[in-house]
Amino acid sequence: MKLKKRVFEGIVMKKILKVIAMLLVIAAVVFAAGCAQKPETAGNETQEGPEQVPTATPETSNVTGENVTEANITEVNETAETGQVITEADNGTSISLKNGENFTLQLRENPSTGYAWELNVTEGLSILSDEYIQDSVSENATGVPGTHSWIIEAVAPGSQQVNGIYKRSWENTTGTEEKFTLNVEVV
Numbered sequence: 001m002k003l004k005k006r007v008f009e010g011i012v013m014k015k016i017l018k019v020i021a022m023l024l025v026i027a028a029v030v031f032a033a034g035c036a037q038k039p040e041t042a043g044n045e046t047q048e049g050p051e052q053v054p055t056a057t058p059e060t061s062n063v064t065g066e067n068v069t070e071a072n073i074t075e076v077n078e079t080a081e082t083g084q085v086i087t088e089a090d091n092g093t094s095i096s097l098k099n100g101e102n103f104t105l106q107l108r109e110n111p112s113t114g115y116a117w118e119l120n121v122t123e124g125l126s127i128l129s130d131e132y133i134q135d136s137v138s139e140n141a142t143g144v145p146g147t148h149s150w151i152i153e154a155v156a157p158g159s160q161q162v163n164g165i166y167k168r169s170w171e172n173t174t175g176t177e178e179k180f181t182l183n184v185e186v187v
Helices: 002-036 070-082
Strands: 084-086 094-097 102-109 115-121 125-134 146-154 158-168 178-186
Touching: 094 102, 102 115, 102 158, 102 178, 115 125, 115 146
Parallel strands: 084 102, 094 178
Antiparallel strands: 102 146, 115 158, 125 146, 158 178
């Protein structure tokens, strides 16, 4: 009787071990699949409505999908010279543009502290360029701020908006962050 019980317990143990092994394999596959997917947004970006465009980053700032060449950059920079320059002093104000015109938005930031502007524009605006320029200082200086500049073009008539939030990307939005809003009427 004891022999039958031991054999039975052995068979049950083998089945339990097989089930555990299968669960580990399934968990490994699910984990590997999760690691292979493209990362999604953290869910804490500022989005005020369905017409918002994703946050501009250097990797996504070429909204038109064109290849960036020296000619493209020259063309954008030449156009930017004739557009309006908007700064923090213009926060909460409105500007008017003709369809196809652009403006330059310049906001101060210090990414060495982890803080950076997360910018969202409505669909009627297009970010042509996105650049950060650090203030000039001596070689060994650390924690030096600079200016983040975007060239933004009006691409559709109507009431458009630029919204920015100055925060650390890894921190949740609390509502106490510095914000920038610009209303753009495109005619």
